[in-house]
Amino acid sequence: MGKLRIGIIGTGGRGIHCFGKSFVGPHANEVEVAALADTNPVRAQGARTELGIACDLHDSAAELASRKDLDAIVIASVDCHHEEHAILALESGKHVYIEKPLATTVEGCLRVIEAARRADKTLSMGFNLRHDPVVHKLRELVGQGVFGTIFSLQAIEHYNGGRTYHSRWNRFKSQTGGLWIHKGSHDFDVINYLMGPQTRPARVACFASVSVFRPDRLPFPLRDGVPAGPRCSVCPYAKECPDAAPATDTLLFNDQTAAVDGYHRDECMYLSDKDTHDQGIAIVEYANGATASHSEYFATPITNRRYLIEGTAAHGEGDLHGSAVHWQPRWSTDRIDYQIGPRKGGHGGSDPSIIQAFLDSIRTGRQPRATAIDGLWSVAVGVAAELSRAERRVVELSELFDPNCDLLREPRP
Numbered sequence: 257m258g259k260l261r262i263g264i265i266g267t268g269g270r271g272i273h274c275f276g277k278s279f280v281g282p283h284a285n286e287v288e289v290a291a292l293a294d295t296n297p298v299r300a301q302g303a304r305t306e307l308g309i310a311c312d313l314h315d316s317a318a319e320l321a322s323r324k325d326l327d328a329i330v331i332a333s334v335d336c337h338h339e340e341h342a343i344l345a346l347e348s349g350k351h352v353y354i355e356k357p358l359a360t361t362v363e364g365c366l367r368v369i370e371a372a373r374r375a376d377k378t379l380s381m382g383f384n385l386r387h388d389p390v391v392h393k394l395r396e397l398v399g400q401g402v403f404g405t406i407f408s409l410q411a412i413e414h415y416n417g418g419r420t421y422h423s424r425w426n427r428f429k430s431q432t433g434g435l436w437i438h439k440g441s442h443d444f445d446v447i448n449y450l451m452g453p454q455t456r457p458a459r460v461a462c463f464a465s466v467s468v469f470r471p472d473r474l475p476f477p478l479r480d481g482v483p484a485g486p487r488c489s490v491c492p493y494a495k496e497c498p499d500a501a502p503a504t505d506t507l508l509f510n511d512q513t514a515a516v517d518g519y520h521r522d523e524c525m526y527l528s529d530k531d532t533h534d535q536g537i538a539i540v541e542y543a544n545g546a547t548a549s550h551s552e553y554f555a556t557p558i559t560n561r562r563y564l565i566e567g568t569a570a571h572g573e574g575d576l577h578g579s580a581v582h583w584q585p586r587w588s589t590d591r592i593d594y595q596i597g598p599r600k601g602g603h604g605g606s607d608p609s610i611i612q613a614f615l616d617s618i619r620t621g622r623q624p625r626a627t628a629i630d631g632l633w634s635v636a637v638g639v640a641a642e643l644s645r646a647e648r649r650v651v652e653l654s655e656l657f658d659p660n661c662d663l664l665r666e667p668r669p
């Protein structure tokens with residue numbers, strides 16, 4: 257088999273800095289980036305220059321998907337377009353890598369799953385956390401049965417990069433479905449992955465709010481008659497604001513690209529209009545009675561993800577940034593510590609691993625570690641969390657879809 261010809265939809269950070277760079281770098285002998293598509297043609301041109309290649313450019317996903325000379329398509333566009341782009345790619349007979357979330361609604365996920373079943377192509381779901389060495393080790397221990405029956409899991413995320421969720425498009429539900437879907441879908445998937453497919457989430461409750469990134473918490477005093485914002489690059493308080501975004505002028509994001517679509521990445525995270533949250537907790541009950549919680553904190557000096565596992569036979573913990581896993585059997589003080597590493601590449605080594613797995617799944621037809629059905633389950637928990645927060649009630653997943661429907665049967669698309 258010759259080089260895989262791949263097109264990328266969405267020439268922003270993820271599409272180019274992660275996938276494009278990897279394809280023209282470590283995978284250059286097996287992949288040719290044949291085409292790029294973005295609704296912003298200036299960004300697409302910048303992306304091509306950034307990659308140092310001479311591929312075709314398209315200003316619509318449909319145009320790129322309709323090409324006959326592609327083996328696969330990477331979808332790294334804005335979340336609310338994932339469903340449309342995935343269906344276009346599958347219906348035109350391409351293998352697909354789709355960034356999380358699979359879609360921003362449960363109905364959208366089901367439509368993608370339906371298209372994947374019809375297409376009989378591989379769909380790699382972009383849950384790179386499944387490729388994180390710490391999560392991988394936890395999953396391996398779960399598979400060995402050392403926890404006995406898992407009855408509770410906790411996922412805790414601290415992210416000192418909170419700016420990204422309050423300064424860009426992802427602060428709007430219209431673009432993402434909500435932060436529990438856009439961001440939380442990663443962790444809901446890890447929880448589902450560790451619980452295993454024999455039990456599924458059944459109901460969700462959630463509390464979340466904007467506690468810090470709001471106008472009354474600006475981290476500097478205002479001078480009379482001198483308003484702050486609206487963006488760090490033009491804000492008169494930028495020098496005294498500890499949260500000011502560093503100035504960036506890249507081939508992908510600059511004044512020329514912003515002139516096309518008005519997309520800036522440095523909206524003031526305190527003053528920006530938004531319908532997201534900056535802290536919250538979602539709790540989940542599984543069909544077998546097991547419980548889980550996921551809490552996220554975006555106004556924090558630390559960055560880490562931790563997972564805690566409670567089983568009938570043992571307790572376990574995974575610390576992503578500490579690259580540590582430990583396991584302690586019940587009725588014992590003997591604890592086993594695993595130091596994980598070394599980690600190389602984006603997102604703690606999970607990006608190179610998921611890209612390799614995507615290419616392998618195209619060549620071998622082997623099922624990827626996360627499928628469209630996994631994408632659906634994590635989005636369903638996220639949708640239920642958003643609904644629970646809005647309506648202040650426990651949301652049953654069966655309100656959203658029929659968990660036993662034919663579409664979700666094995667083998668998984």
Ligand SMILES: NC(=O)c1ccc[n+]([C@@H]2O[C@H](COP(=O)([O-])OP(=O)(O)OC[C@H]3O[C@@H](n4cnc5c(N)ncnc54)[C@H](O)[C@@H]3O)[C@@H](O)[C@H]2O)c1
Nearest residue numbers: 266267268269270271294295296332333334335337355356
């Ligand atoms: N797995 C991960 O760890 C991870 C990390 C970051 C982002 N993501 C996901 O990757 C995707 C891209 O995120 P990003 O941070 O790179 O965003 P970005 O803003 O840097 O890039 C998005 C690009 O999509 C383009 N776009 C928007 N609508 C389009 C359309 N209809 N057709 C074609 N292009 C369109 C935009 O112009 C932009 O260039 C998102 O779905 C996000 O959730 C995943």
